[in-house]
Amino acid sequence: MLWMNIDREKPMSLIRQLYTEIRTKILFGEITAGYKLPSTRSLANELQVSRNVVVEAYEQLLAEGYIESMQGSGYFVASGVYLEQHARSLSQAYPQPKKSEEESGHGFIDFRSGVPALELFPRTTWGKMVQRVCQEAPAIAFGYGRPEGKQELREVLSRYLYRMRGVKCEPEQIVITSGATQALSLIAKVLLGPGSIVQMEDPITQDIQTIFRSAGATIQPIAADAYGMVMEDLPSPVHTAPSFVFVTPSHQFPLGGTLPIQRRIQLISHAREMDCYIVEDDYDSEFRYESAPISAIQGLAPERVIYIGSFSKILSPGLRLGYLVLPSSLVKQYQEAKWFTDLHTSTLDQLALCHFIEEGHLEKYISRVKKLYKKRRKCLTDALRDAFGEKVCIWGESAGLHIVAAFAGIAFTPERFAALEQGGVRLYPVEEHAIIRGKHDDKVIIGYGNVSEENIVEGVRKMKSILAV
Template identity: 55%
Template sequence: MLWISLDRAANSPLIQQVYMQIRKKILSGELMAAEKLPSTRQLADLLGISRNVVLEAYDQLLAEGFLVSKRGAGTFVAEGAYLPSGKSIAFQKVTNKEEVMSEPSIIQFRSGIPALDLFPRRIWGKLTQSICYEVEASAFNYDVPQGRPELREALSKYVKNARGIECHPEQIVITTGATQAFTLASKLLVSPGDELVIEDPITSDIQVIFTNHGAKLIPVPVDDSGIQTCLLPQDTKPAFVFVTPSHQFPLGGVLSIQRRVELIQYARKRNSYIVEDDYDSEFRYEGAPIPSLQGLAPDRVLYVGSFSKLLSPSLRLGYLILPPEFIDRGRKEKWFLDLHTPSLNQLVLARFIQEGHLERHLMKMRKSYKKKRDRLIDCLHDAFTGNESTWCIHRPASYR
């Protein structure tokens, strides 16, 4: 639609104002060659002026060669009327690092990105379409900050079966990914100057979220069994301890049950909390799954889940499970952040879980990842055994 602002109190006549503004848009390139203009009637209606005013302005522009009229088709911007000012700002194209990495000759070793080629496009598309047709019009209105009841209901059952978590759907806040859940947890638990215990190493992104809330970070080293609880600081009361107990990020250790118990006791003794980031616990290839920390101490743990690793990070769907005393504040803080996470995607995910597609999708992902993992281990084994001076990696033929 053509946007023209008219000043009825100005000295210049309306015809002149319409003519000048269209002329300026053509010269500056805002209206481009071959672009169709609204009909004189449409523009007159839009601007609330007589059609004759628009007719005269168009006639003038046609006469000067800014516009061309095609019989039966309408009025168009003429070729060659754009005059570059030479002052345009050069915006740099932001290169997406995933674009660079998706070059076919490169094997992706970056962790934390699911197999995007396995995204269940057909089912997701079908569910999106049926939900769009079926839901009541109110689903397209502003929604509640804590998220759709359908999704919170489906999630409370899913986490109970998959992760041994006991929670009422009212304890769940749907977030825009785990990242927003970390922000929300910080808002609930951290005051400027508070200390937080984090695993060492952990991604800088997570550190930045916490320091942005004014927290001072106390890093505690991890080993194969997760955070070394014997090194937790004794002379302080951290606002919370942040852990990735199912699969330490980035080193991959699993927090042992002894350390889980020690961590919970540590938090209880200090009246502190634990923020449990369970970002990809569904993927295990060895040993029995270890239930969540939340299942052991629901009163002390704020549990963070994400669909970025199970389905796609572009969905931006995660959740935070809160001890009951934080429910009201959690909803308020979520409202302040972005009112609510988009409802349509939430409804699709709820249906995806309810109809058993998530379970089937996970089975498929596990199978595919296990195959890749086994293949990688075999290749590393082949390449790194024997004489160390001849170590070199060759890409297996089937991956070329």
Template identity: 55%
Template sequence: MLWIPVDRTAEKPLIRQVYDQIRQQILHGELHAGDRLPSTRELAEDIHVSRNVILEAYDQLLAEGYIESRRGSGTYVAEGASFAFAEADIPQPAAASFASSAQKNSDIINFRSGLPALDHFPRKLWSHLTQQIYQQADASLFGYDSPEGRLELRQALSRYLLRTRGVRCSLDQLLITTGAAQAFSLLTNLLLTPDSRVIVEDPITNEVQTIYTRSGATLVPVPVDMHGIQTDLLPADERAAFAVVTPSHQYPLGSILPIQRRIALINFARATDCYLVEDDYDSEFRYSGPPVSSLQGLDPERVIYIGTFSKILSPALRIGYMILPSSLITSSRQTKRLSDLHSPTLDQLVLARFIEEGHLERHIMKMKRLYHKRRDTLISSLNHTFGKLVQIEGESTGLHLVAAFPGINFTDTAIMQALEQTGVQVYPVEIHAVHTGYHSHQIVLGYGNLTEEEIIEGVKRIAHALQAEV
């Protein structure tokens, strides 16, 4: 008799339950090659299910080669269907794992940087524009499209970026990407070989480091101070493929690169014949004056400009863009096509209309007021709670700031565990450092997706965790 328990209260269909259990018994060798299985009628009666359930389960097992049917004889386990693997290698049900994780972390206040206020996404307006686009779309728009992106979005973007960021480009220079991460990845195919060298700010986001080291490139770190990358330390004898910089809001330290260093950076790139990759990820949210002008506007043929809508609107949109020197236009389109053919067409059209009708700039102004309040709440809470024990840096722009606690080492596992146990998650600057040991006293605190109440409570929890240290 074949033992197959079924659970009629489970979400998994009975057919799948029967199929899964027979399959597992065959894979684990509990049912051996040549073993005869009960007839569909016998098994249906034994476990009290419809015969159709057993028929469909057997059909699936037969189609996948686990069993074989012998005319006039019955159904047997097929040869070569057992598989020896460790029990620990069998993945656990994702739903159960997710539920336990969500329950465990439901009260965590997460100071993750780069995350906008997700509950303030303009859902109603976006839904309305999406409906318009889908209703008006020609049938051809549901087919394959051009790798560089829709003309409508590139036109809207070029006008917006010139007006707000001083970016100068032709429409041909604009390439729509699936977020900034894809843009960085495309550069590995465009410009890097396994022996290439890439100059990076130190510290710089760990994601950028990973993308380029995985391509085989060697990173050449240049230290950052309170004014950004220290251009006087750029290696004059270095022949790098490009240098990655965040001049409008350095990540993670938050500094703004002054014009003198911008000029020095461009002169260095010209002298060493390398490109500059300008990562402009959240500079729209500047709280004292308008956004800083782009580096790209100073030398469009030397600077590769990368932007994204993940911080302005939502990471879920997966829309970013690159502005490339004219010499890279053709190769970038070929590389993009080989990567994913093209970015989602209709989403691009929705975003284009969102920009053209002025909704983007109104949304930015609205969110700027909200983030300003959240930033001020965080600064006030830190100062009120820690006083002179904390130093606040990089707070003028963006969705995060850096809190420095001299004498505290946030690479200490015990300290990070204490923070987690009090229900707060922070991010050491040190995890973004190429040369470690210089930023262990600093943490990145993102506030974009936290309410003012959560920010105040989060700072209290940080203080509770650090009480033995400060």
């Protein structure tokens, strides 16, 4: 009789458990070609399960070719099924999903940047928007859509962006994307190729560097300081003009600076001289604490700027909703690139977002969470200054969901990050995002958007104990 491990407490059905057990034994060679399986009745009695459980498991194995049936003789293991050492990975069919550290209660205080206060996501209101769409949208909304996105959302978004960010565009210039990452990938697909040049801030998000390099581009790093890109470092004249200059002017990532108007005008002049575009990533511009949000560069030179926006930092990364605002000359190319990437972004989510913005829920939500983020930012900066005094210098505290802390006399090595993590605190190195390495190993990125004030204070206390400065 075959020995089978059947567990009624598992979420997997008994049929699937039995099928998996027999399949694994065949693949491992524990039972070989020609082996006669027990009758369905005898195996059911042995395992104390319904005979139908065994019959359905056998029928699935038969359908997939693991076993053969001989009329009046029963079931036999088929030939040519033994997979040797490769079978072990297959034996883990339907493993239990691993929990993240947050879910498993590991106890880390994770100062990850760019994550909003997930517990404040307006579930009830958003749920009503989704429900309305499902109940009231015409049948065509449930079919294939246009690659550039729903006209209704693009009209609402164009008005919102002009009012809030000073972005000047018609709805036809907007392409809805599945988050900012897809927007960046589309830019790379349309504008870059082997031999292309991208001038970009240094440091800048590692993932963005990877996307552009993967398209074959060469990156020319332009140093960033406490005010963003240093315009004096832009090479001019050059033998080969860049395809574009990439900036995060409202809140430079990771250093946190805001590009002043003088530098913005220099950047536009440079783009006109080079006959290239400016790619403006405006990823968390709504969250500014000492003044109104800074207007986008796009409003100063719409014909030169490709503007990227996202709702991941404002609402939730789980929504995967972003957009591109394009110069009119590029719209058709991006529509085609979007079509061949994923056809279109979820129509139902687009329509829900359209209602959410049009009825004023987005602006009310931003106003509410800004108050929370301002408190968390103050809690963090006060705790750092209390703990480290003059030994810490804080960058970029006027906006966004993170700050950068520079510690005099400390180099954040892998060993130091490991010690912090062992002590229950997770920080992130600025140096990881540097194009030219060695200039920022005294700095760490500390996000506070999704960290409670209690955890902020405790996290800084642990930092003080571990860093011992």
